[in-house]
Each structure stands twice: as structure tokens, then as C-alpha cells.
Amino acid sequence: MPFTLKPDDALSVDADKASYLQNHVDTGDRWVLNFGPQHPATHTTLRLVLELDGERIARCTPHIGYLHSGFEKLAESLDYNQYVTIVSRMDYLSPIANDIAWHGAVEKLFGIDLTPRCKVLRTIMHEMARIQNHLLCTGAAGLDLNAFTGFIYAFNVREKIYDLVDYISGQRFHPDWTRVGGLMQDIPDDAMFIRLVKDLIDKEVPTAVDELERLLNRNRIFVDRTQGIGVITKQDAIDWSLTGPMARASGVLRDLRKDSPYLCFKDNWDGQGAEAVKFTVVAADEGDARARFLVRMEEIKQSCAIIRQLIDKIPAGPVDSFADSKVVKPNKKDVYGSIEGLIQHFELIMTNRGWTPPVAEVYSAQESANGELGYYLVSDGGPRAWRVKVRPPCFLNYSIMSKITEGHLLSDIVAIIGSINVVAAELDR
Amino acid sequence: MATTPSLDHPMFKLVKDAFPGKTFRGTEFRGESTLIVEPGDLHSVLKFLKTNAACDYNFLSDIAGIDYLNYPAKTLGRFALVYNLICLARNERFFVKTSIDPSLPTDGIVNDPALVVDSVCDLWPGAEWMEREVFDMLGIRFKGHPDLRRILLWEDYPGHPLRKDYPVRGRGERESYRVVDRTSA
Numbered sequence: 001m002p003f004t005l006k007p008d009d010a011l012s013v014d015a016d017k018a019s020y021l022q023n024h025v026d027t028g029d030r031w032v033l034n035f036g037p038q039h040p041a042t043h044t045t046l047r048l049v050l051e052l053d054g055e056r057i058a059r060c061t062p063h064i065g066y067l068h069s070g071f072e073k074l075a076e077s078l079d080y081n082q083y084v085t086i087v088s089r090m091d092y093l094s095p096i097a098n099d100i101a102w103h104g105a106v107e108k109l110f111g112i113d114l115t116p117r118c119k120v121l122r123t124i125m126h127e128m129a130r131i132q133n134h135l136l137c138t139g140a141a142g143l144d145l146n147a148f149t150g151f152i153y154a155f156n157v158r159e160k161i162y163d164l165v166d167y168i169s170g171q172r173f174h175p176d177w178t179r180v181g182g183l184m185q186d187i188p189d190d191a192m193f194i195r196l197v198k199d200l201i202d203k204e205v206p207t208a209v210d211e212l213e214r215l216l217n218r219n220r221i222f223v224d225r226t227q228g229i230g231v232i233t234k235q236d237a238i239d240w241s242l243t244g245p246m247a248r249a250s251g252v253l254r255d256l257r258k259d260s261p262y263l264c265f266k267d268n269w270d271g272q273g274a275e276a277v278k279f280t281v282v283a284a285d286e287g288d289a290r291a292r293f294l295v296r297m298e299e300i301k302q303s304c305a306i307i308r309q310l311i312d313k314i315p316a317g318p319v320d321s322f323a324d325s326k327v328v329k330p331n332k333k334d335v336y337g338s339i340e341g342l343i344q345h346f347e348l349i350m351t352n353r354g355w356t357p358p359v360a361e362v363y364s365a366q367e368s369a370n371g372e373l374g375y376y377l378v379s380d381g382g383p384r385a386w387r388v389k390v391r392p393p394c395f396l397n398y399s400i401m402s403k404i405t406e407g408h409l410l411s412d413i414v415a416i417i418g419s420i421n422v423v424a425a426e427l428d429r
Numbered sequence: 430m431a432t433t434p435s436l437d438h439p440m441f442k443l444v445k446d447a448f449p450g451k452t453f454r455g456t457e458f459r460g461e462s463t464l465i466v467e468p469g470d471l472h473s474v475l476k477f478l479k480t481n482a483a484c485d486y487n488f489l490s491d492i493a494g495i496d497y498l499n500y501p502a503k504t505l506g507r508f509a510l511v512y513n514l515i516c517l518a519r520n521e522r523f524f525v526k527t528s529i530d531p532s533l534p535t536d537g538i539v540n541d542p543a544l545v546v547d548s549v550c551d552l553w554p555g556a557e558w559m560e561r562e563v564f565d566m567l568g569i570r571f572k573g574h575p576d577l578r579r580i581l582l583w584e585d586y587p588g589h590p591l592r593k594d595y596p597v598r599g600r601g602e603r604e605s606y607r608v609v610d611r612t613s614a
Contacts (some may be wrong), residue, residue: 064580
């Protein structure tokens, strides 16, 4: 079916009144350009229908859904552990953060308190995922604006983080690492894990961040192409439901790690009065593409600081919450070696058994790298969710796209997309 | 496992006092309070919650659409919408829920006059895509929405896939998709 632009009063621009067009000779010659879905700067598959006046954007209409795979529908036929394989594939730049947020919601529904060891490991990997995501975003922001070197600096370290994910879970990209009430497995060796993590946060990541900052922060081309581009005011950020670095770069001081704390961001996380990890919520006032870049760079450093506070005090003990909670799948040694383990395994696996959550609805959100990643979970008391509504941060962050691109030049589109960090798999689900 | 919900959230009383004569219900689970309103009152209640200084829920976090066909527990209607509000100043989350029932069979894409609620795009511009997603997935229309088109699926998709009477494997859309070749393009 051929695509037709539909009239849209809310977004169309009156060429006679729009201030940015005042100095522009309107040739009356509007032309329509399809940007994407296959374009290197769209990172995956995004399509923008641009109505251009010369090289100025008069209207930008995003079309999404090219990667829609029915993730929310699949949640209704997969049980609480199986669905982690799907959420891993949403924000594939930081898959482990999705796993942790998903099981955070499930555990809120069941009312499970995790063991201190599990909380520390999850927090460390949660922050690793943030570093992973921000590194790709900032590196690719350089790449889109022709600084290819920056991309390589950032990607180099991401590889090493993937190695760490591979070490703890056996898979590099889609680790499916968490389980209801615990983890798929404990880390293989504490000393090795600590060495790998320390190597990253003390050497590799700071080096890459330093290199990126020296390359881009005062780079004339990079600054010119990002400063004042895609400006979002504080009020707009609130009205358009933006979260994460996008909102914080516009001066909205909201970070769920502080505002509704979970895992080790909460005081007394180990039950013995441990303090919450300390960090600073990074924010800026400018609200342009450059501010979003700088906020992300600073958040990488904060994430390193959070991991540094935890890495030397990983508590001993089990990673799975205790067996009498009847929700954790026992490890294979127990299944084959003890009658209780075998019974528990069958209770959760048999088709007429499974989890018995309360019949209720619960919303749980965590601060993922792009913002508030929430799950609205409706349970009918069975082993599968009745309905899972994902609140994908990208989806809402991207919805402001048509508003902030109006009046910019065609070449600014890539700078803006890069600064929003749209992950199409999460956008379309 | 069922516990009695504690309905002591201050907003319940505030809304009730502001709208005398209207029916409200409330529920609570794990510290999250949900106000259940009639679909006709939805817009005015949300407007009150946003603009009243004592409420000040200025941030709309999400709109979740739910289909309760054959849900084992008692529900107020076939479909429900849950508005997830945040007050940034007090750092508080509050949920507003409404239920609607269809008047026509739900297995197609017919425009059911019963499945319409007022759009909140005038209160939060960011609701635009959220409402488009609910429309796309469940077929609930929003009155006053500036641009109510499908968002994730293509425009002539013959179903609303998150309805419970829509099968997981689809109704053959994938197999019978129109093929465009060089002669017909």
C-alpha cells in the first residue's frame, strides 16, 4: 500500500509564521524524503518521513514497528522464568539490565526478598549493563558525526564487558541470567570475577572514557554539530514523559535508583543495616544533544564508582532465595541428589503445577540505561503472567522526535537520533 | 495469600470529595494504590489529579491496556486501562484504572462505539504514542486524539493482537501476506 502523509494539525508547520523559516526563502517546493528504515545512522530499523523545505525539516513523522515481534503477547504463554529469554532481547545493548528489571517485577509480585549475595551481584551487573549501553551510545554518537575512532574506543571495552557476561552466564549477548528469586547459577569463581570486574572499572573503562572525552569533548566539529541541537526544555521533558539521561540532560532530577530504590540502592539491603551505595545523579540544564552526551559520559564514571563500593564486599552465602519460598528452581545437584530438590523441581516444571502467585497487579520499574524500564504485571494466579505491559524507555523518549527535529537541518537528524539512543528492538518489542 | 488492601492513600479522599455523587473504587497491593473510576469520569479525574495543587501528578509514566476475557477473578469489565501517574515533587506513584465493555464481537477490527474513552493528549502530549499503542494492540479508541493511527503494526492489519481472543500464532497474516513483485509494484 503506498504511503500517504495525512494532515496533522498538531505537528504541521505554518511556513509564514515559523520563526526558523523567516530568513529562509520559501521556494514552495516541499519534498518528501524517506529516512530509513535501512540506513546506517538509524542503527537498526527506524523510518522517518521527512517533509523538507530545501534542507530544513518542516515536518518529521517517525514510523516505527519494523522490528515488532509481539514480545508482550509471548509473555502470556511463557512462564516467569522462560520469559527472561524474551526480555533479554528488548534492549540488546544492555540485556542483563532487562533480565534484572523483569525478575525485579516478578519478585515484587511474589513478595520475595533476595539474598544479600544475589543483590550485590545483580547490582554490579546492572551497572555493568549501564556502562555497556552508554559506551555504545556515546561511541556511536561520535560515529554518526564522522568520528569513527571514538566508536572503536568504546566498542573495544564493550567486548571486554561481553567477556565478563560470558564468564558469569555462558552467553555473550543474551545471557538470560536471572531466575525467579535468584540467578541461573552462582558466579564460577569469586576471585576471578573480582579480578575481571576490577580490571574493567579501574583500567579499561576509565581509559576508554578518557580517550573518548579527549577526542570529542572539545572537538570543534562534534561540539558544533551537537550544541543547541534537539533542545528539550524541562517542561517538555516532563510533559512528554521522558526519563533517564534524556530527562536528566534537560534538568529533570529523577533517577529511580534514588527515587524508588531497589537492590543495593536501598538502605539496609543485607538485613544488617548496610548503607545504600553512594552516587550522584548526573544532570544538565541545556537539554541539547551535547548535554545528553555529557550526562552519559558522567554516568559511566558514577557506575564505576558504584561497582567499586561493592566489588570488595560480595557477601558469602547462597544466591538463590531460600528453598522454602517454593519459587526457586533448585540447582541440578539438588535435583539429582536429594528428594526435596527433585520434588521442588517437579512442582515448578510440571504442567499442572508451577508458581502460585497472588491474583494481583503490580508495577515495578528500574532505572535502565535509557530510563525507567517498568513492567506492569497482571497475574491470574497461574505460572504465567496474564498480561505484561512493558514500559520501554526508548518508546517514550523517541515519541518527542518529531517535535525536536522541526526546523533543524537534515544532517542534524543523525545527531539527534544518536543522542536519544533509540534501540529499535525495545522500541517495537 | 490474599490480604485486605489498605485504602488509606490520601488521594482517595481528595478525589472523592472533589467529585461528589460519583462512584469510585480503590485497591491496593504491595504499597501501590489504584483508583478505579468510571470511563466517563476518567478525563476529569486525571485533569483534577494533574492540575490540583494538592495532587500535582504532573508526569504520566505509562498507559497499560489489559484484556480480561475469561480472567479467573472478578473484574469490572472486559478491558481495562491503567494510567500510571507520578508526582515528581513528592516522588509518589499513583494508578488510575478504568474498565470498559465492548458492545460488538471483538474478533475483528470493527469500530466499536462502546470502546471509546477520552484522550489525555491535551493534558500530557506524551500520551500520544501510548494511546496509539493501546489502540493498535487492543482496539480501544481515544476521543480527541490528534493522530490515532496504528503504531507498531501496519495500517491495514486485520486484528488487535493483544486481545485474548486473538491467537498467539496469528490468523495467517504472515502466510497470506500480499506479495509485491516488479510487475505489480
